[in-house]
Amino acid sequence: xxxxxxxxxxxxxxxxxxxxxxxxxxxxxxxxxxxxxxxxxxxxxxxxxxxxxxxxxxxxxxxxxxxxxxxxxxxxxxxxxxxxxxxxxxxxxxxxxxxxxxxxxxxxxxxxxxxxxxxxxxxxxxxxxxxxxxxxxxxxxxxxxxxxxxxxxxxxxxxxxxxxxxxxxxxxxxxxxxxxxxxxxxxxxxxxxxxxxxxxxxxxxx
Numbered sequence: 001x002x003x004x005x006x007x008x009x010x011x012x013x014x015x016x017x018x019x020x021x022x023x024x025x026x027x028x029x030x031x032x033x034x035x036x037x038x039x040x041x042x043x044x045x046x047x048x049x050x051x052x053x054x055x056x057x058x059x060x061x062x063x064x065x066x067x068x069x070x071x072x073x074x075x076x077x078x079x080x081x082x083x084x085x086x087x088x089x090x091x092x093x094x095x096x097x098x099x100x101x102x103x104x105x106x107x108x109x110x111x112x113x114x115x116x117x118x119x120x121x122x123x124x125x126x127x128x129x130x131x132x133x134x135x136x137x138x139x140x141x142x143x144x145x146x147x148x149x150x151x152x153x154x155x156x157x158x159x160x161x162x163x164x165x166x167x168x169x170x171x172x173x174x175x176x177x178x179x180x181x182x183x184x185x186x187x188x189x190x191x192x193x194x195x196x197x198x199x200x201x202x203x204x205x206x
Contacts, residue, residue, distance in 0.1 A: 004181060004182050005171070005182055005184075007183060008035065009092050010034050011092045012031065012032035012091060012103070013032070013094070013155045013156075013162065014027045014099050014155060016058075017055075026052060027106050028047065029046070029062070029064060030044070030078060031044065031158065031159040031160075032044045035167070040160065047078075048069075048078040049070065049071075050075050054069065061153055062153050062154065064154075086116075088115055090116050090118075091103075092118065094122045094158070096122070097120070119184055121169070122136075123191030123192075124166075124169055125165065129144070130195065137161060141165065169187060177199075177203065177205075
């Protein structure tokens with residue numbers, strides 16, 4: 001159990017048919033883990049049938065095929081279940097603007113609206129690990145020597161790795177700056193702090 005990051009947060013990841021829900025792209029898989037006291041206590045994963053065919057690039061990129069989606073639950077069913085899973089718990093994603101757009105779009109389709117805020121592990125990592133080669137999830141997992149089974153671009157695997165990254169950042173900040181704890185709000189807001197002001201921002205939280 002991590003004393004650095006005791007709050008409950010849900011870390012999620014979508015696999016999708018493309019890059020923009022505004023262009024008609026849809027979510028095809030959702031994976032999420034619930035972190036409580038620095039430990040994964042629940043998981044949620046489901047393919048979701050979007051009612052359209054995905055192209056061969058997406059099939060090859062994710063390993064999710066049209067045949068798999070044909071047998072998957074309909075997207076509205078999955079999203080209603082997922083809405084119950086997340087409740088009002090704060091959310092985290094890697095490149096959160098992408099996942100936020102798809103979550104909000106899929107929620108609109110079922111008449112739901114997200115109430116909670118998102119934290120972005122990618123933007124936070126730019127401040128915590130400025131010397132990393134880049135801030136893609138796979139790169140950061142390797143850079144920080146985080147546990148992985150080598151699976152990428154599947155929703156639950158990426159959500160779990162993002163959760164481990166979120167905890168690692170909290171623990172590293174706690175050690176580096178002598179912080180008692182690292183809150184969701186602190187990591188969320190760190191992404192917006194100019195690079196030159198990171199030290200002074202964190203010093204104010206000692």
